[in-house]
Amino acid sequence: MADMKTAASLEKASAPDAGSTARAGAVMAAGTVVSRLLGLIRTALLATAIGTSARMSDLFTAANDLPNFIYLMIAGGVFNAVLVPQIVRASRRPDRGADYVSRLLTLAAAVLLVLTVLATLAAPVILRVVTPLAGAELALATVFAYWCLPQIFFYGIYAVVGQILNANGSFGPYMWAPVVNNIVSIGTLLAFLTLMGSEQAQGHSPETWTPAQTVLLAGGTTAGIAIQALVLFLPLKRLNLGLKPKFGIRGMGLGRTAKLASVTIVTMLVGNGLYFVNLYVATLATKARDGLLAQDPPVLIAGLTNLNVAVLVYQLPHAVIALSLATVMFNQLSSAHAASDLQTVRAILSQGLRLTGVATVFGAAALLAFAGPLGMLFSESAGAAALNATIIAILAVGAPFLSANFLLGRVFYAGEDVKTPLKIQLILSAVGVSLAVVAGMSDPRLIVPTLAVAYSLGNVTAVVVSHLFLRRTIGSYGAGEVFDAHVRFIIAGMVAAGAGSALCWLFGGYDDGGYLWQSKLNAVVVLVVGGVLMSAVYAGMLRLLRVDELHQLTGSLRARFRRS
Numbered sequence: 001m002a003d004m005k006t007a008a009s010l011e012k013a014s015a016p017d018a019g020s021t022a023r024a025g026a027v028m029a030a031g032t033v034v035s036r037l038l039g040l041i042r043t044a045l046l047a048t049a050i051g052t053s054a055r056m057s058d059l060f061t062a063a064n065d066l067p068n069f070i071y072l073m074i075a076g077g078v079f080n081a082v083l084v085p086q087i088v089r090a091s092r093r094p095d096r097g098a099d100y101v102s103r104l105l106t107l108a109a110a111v112l113l114v115l116t117v118l119a120t121l122a123a124p125v126i127l128r129v130v131t132p133l134a135g136a137e138l139a140l141a142t143v144f145a146y147w148c149l150p151q152i153f154f155y156g157i158y159a160v161v162g163q164i165l166n167a168n169g170s171f172g173p174y175m176w177a178p179v180v181n182n183i184v185s186i187g188t189l190l191a192f193l194t195l196m197g198s199e200q201a202q203g204h205s206p207e208t209w210t211p212a213q214t215v216l217l218a219g220g221t222t223a224g225i226a227i228q229a230l231v232l233f234l235p236l237k238r239l240n241l242g243l244k245p246k247f248g249i250r251g252m253g254l255g256r257t258a259k260l261a262s263v264t265i266v267t268m269l270v271g272n273g274l275y276f277v278n279l280y281v282a283t284l285a286t287k288a289r290d291g292l293l294a295q296d297p298p299v300l301i302a303g304l305t306n307l308n309v310a311v312l313v314y315q316l317p318h319a320v321i322a323l324s325l326a327t328v329m330f331n332q333l334s335s336a337h338a339a340s341d342l343q344t345v346r347a348i349l350s351q352g353l354r355l356t357g358v359a360t361v362f363g364a365a366a367l368l369a370f371a372g373p374l375g376m377l378f379s380e381s382a383g384a385a386a387l388n389a390t391i392i393a394i395l396a397v398g399a400p401f402l403s404a405n406f407l408l409g410r411v412f413y414a415g416e417d418v419k420t421p422l423k424i425q426l427i428l429s430a431v432g433v434s435l436a437v438v439a440g441m442s443d444p445r446l447i448v449p450t451l452a453v454a455y456s457l458g459n460v461t462a463v464v465v466s467h468l469f470l471r472r473t474i475g476s477y478g479a480g481e482v483f484d485a486h487v488r489f490i491i492a493g494m495v496a497a498g499a500g501s502a503l504c505w506l507f508g509g510y511d512d513g514g515y516l517w518q519s520k521l522n523a524v525v526v527l528v529v530g531g532v533l534m535s536a537v538y539a540g541m542l543r544l545l546r547v548d549e550l551h552q553l554t555g556s557l558r559a560r561f562r563r564s
Contacts, residue, residue, distance in 0.1 A: 032175050032320045038182035043312060044377050044520070045189040050217070051199035051380045052388060055137070055206065057305040058286040062131055062279065063144030064221060065308070067151035070119050070126075073272040087167040089338070098241040101164055106245050112156040120149040130276045131283045136206040147218035151225045158229035161236055171328060173235040181228035188220025199380050267422040274432045278451055281440040282307050288444035302387040302448035309378045310391035310452065314399050317363025322356045322403035326410050333414035342474050345411065350478035352407050354485045358549040360400040361486065362538050365493035367396035369500030370530055372509045373516055373523035382517045391452045398456030400486070401463045408466040411474065420469050427465055432458050485549065492541035500534045 050056040087104075090097030119126070123145040127133060133141055162174035196202065196213050204213075282304040329352045336344040367374070375389030376382070412420050435454035442450050467479060507526045508514015516526050542550045 032178075032324055035175065035178040035182060036316055036319055038179060038186065039312070040377065042182050042185045042189065043309060045186060045193065047309070047378045047380055047384075048198050048200075049189055049192050049196075050204055052303075052305045052309055052378060052384050055286075056199070056204045056209070058283065058303045059133070059137055059141045059206070060144055060217060061305045061308050062127070062133070062283060063141050064148045064218070065275075065279065066123075066126065066130075066145055067119070067149050068155060069272050069275050070115075070149075071152045071155040073268050087164055091167050096241055097167075101241060102244055103247075105160060105164075106247055108156060108160045109153075112153045115156075116150055116153040119152055120146060123149055130279050132280065132287055133283065140206045140209060143214055144218045147214060148222055151222050154222075154226045154229040158225075158232060161229070161232040165232065165235055165239070166331065168239055170235055170239070173232055175324065177228045177231050180231055181224040184224035184227055185221055188216055188223070192216045192220075267418065267425045270422070270429045271425045274429045274436070277433055277436045278307075278454075279304065281436050282448055282451060284440055285444050285447040300383045300387060301445045302391060304448075306384070306387050306391055307448050307451060309388055310395050311455070313374055313378070313392050314367055314395035315402070317360040317367075317399055318403045318406070321359040321363075322406055325352055325356055326407055329407070330410050330414055333411060337415040345414070345474055346477040349407065349411055349474075350482055353404055353482045354549050356403050356407060357400060357482070357486050357489050358542070358547065360403045361489035361493045362496065362534075364396045364399040365497040365538070366500065366531070366534055367399065368393055369497045369504065369534065370527055371396065372504060373526045373530075376517065376523035377520055377527075382512075385517065385523075390449060394449060394452035395455055398459035401456075401459035405459060405462040405466050408463065408470055411470060415473075417473065420473065424462070424465050424469055428458060428462050431461055485547070488542070488545045488547050492538050492545060492547070495541050496534045496538040499537045500530045503530045503533055 047057075050060060087097065087101070090100035093100070124138075124142050127138060127141055127145060131138075131141070158177065162177075165171070165173055192213070196204075196216070202208075285301055286303040288301065329348055332348050333345055336342075336348065371389040371393040372385070374392055375387070376385040379385035379388055409421055409424075412418070432454060435457065436451065439447050439450035439454060470477070471479075504510070504516065504526065507516045507522075509516045509526070511517075515522050539550065
């Protein structure tokens with residue numbers, strides 16, 4: 001109770017206006033919503049093109065995931081966390097940070113180019129280490145990797161330019177640029193389906209795959225990432241900073257930055273190293289798939305692509321709400337830390353957790369209720385849809401914890417504390433590797449579902465561990481009030497999920513031959529009708545429970561749309 005009173009007094013005294021934070025987040029969330037919707041269309045087209053439970057899908061997924069995770073391991077944490085406070089400080093100089101930003105962009109481009117070239121040349125070695133693939137499958141995955149690994153350079157440029165824009169108060173372009181990427185990818189996939197045919201029609205395999213198919217699939221994907229990065233230079237130019245290539249790091253204050261970056265790199269190596277453990281374990285299921293498919297009747301099992309599709313879906317609430325709000329809040333937290341104003345830091349965090357929770361709890365409830373139709377959207381058959389639905393439902397339980405932990409972690413980085421996140425990540429990676437080993441020892445049919453359980457348990461563990469460390473760092477931030485708010489969110493979400501599940505039952509969601517499972521269009525109908533029903537029930541329950549956070553979010557969105 002004392003914790004709750006403390007948080008309330010802090011918020012009244014020093015929290016930034018919730019509406020202004022949510023409005024700034026709404027600008028970014030709008031771009032994220034459009035981007036994610038297009039991303040879902042892209043994923044559905046990719047599932048149609050190469051399947052989700054077929055050999056080709058896992059080979060391409062393994063190769064296409066590499067650039068993102070190599071970038072995150074080596075540079076992502078530095079660009080997305082350590083540099084933001086430095087850019088914010090530089091923007092307050094008389095030249096608005098022009099000299100610092102020019103040198104930073106030049107240095108980042110040089111480092112990224114070297115990293116990209118080295119990683120691309122090492123593609124065969126990397127794939128041998130992180131997957132159990134061999135023979136023709138390894139050879140084709142390597143070809144895919146040669147086409148995909150140049151994405152590392154463009155991921156980095158996108159992150160650096162995006163953070164420069166954010167530090168200067170230009171939040172929208174960073175979240176809208178992926179829209180262009182998805183449009184390019186959708187175009188190339190439509191061309192692939194027109195020229196090469198679908199997985200169901202052609203039964204693509206490493207033995208029949210052609211260079212032209214590789215160019216369209218992998219080359220088109222990389223082209224989209226490149227354009228996503230390059231379009232950010234247009235709003236960057238409008239800042240009128242007079243940027244130009246500028247070598248030399250003296251006077252940039254990179255000594256402290258380098259110390260922070262070195263620890264952050266270790267943290268990202270540990271954290272994303274866990275991904276490569278999970279990648280290896282998931283591809284064990286891929287290797288076992290051929291033998292099970294040859295049985296009579298054939299046995300479908302979830303593989304790496306099924307896991308990736310489910311992760312994409314369950315991260316939607318996090319991407320649309322938490323990432324958008326966290327980006328705005330990070331600048332606020334950095335400024336508060338720079339002023340040694342822990343009272344404002346605590347208030348910002350408490351407010352952010354509650355604003356995020358009202359959306360992510362609903363997202364988790366919707367994922368649980370509509371796992372079936374969502375799985376159907378990204379599958380080549382009803383059997384594959386059931387596999388996707390199972391993984392989505394398991395991951396949905398941990399969705400709110402994913403977002404909460406992300407916000408907790410931003411507080412450490414805003415205060416330029418990089419050692420605590422490393423300690424936390426070491427604990428979480430130890431737990432994650434242990435669970436991955438258990439999954440790898442399971443029956444092939446249970447490997448990916450067990451990994452999904454590990455993801456959800458990891459998210460819950462992360463919140464508990466981060467909370468304990470954060471209490472020691474900034475003191476009480478009103479966790480009691482945050483917990484109380486989430487209890488009300490969960491009650492409302494459970495009632496809404498019950499309504500959604502009843503609707504799925506009416507549409508044959510629990511019958512093998514039901515309406516829901518007959519086509520992707522039917523699944524869309526269920527999602528649209530069910531989404532409207534669940535939203536109405538959730539909003540009504542929140543009003544009944546006197547929850548104010550939803551009003552703050554929706555009011556800000558309405559104000560934004562009226563101005564537009």
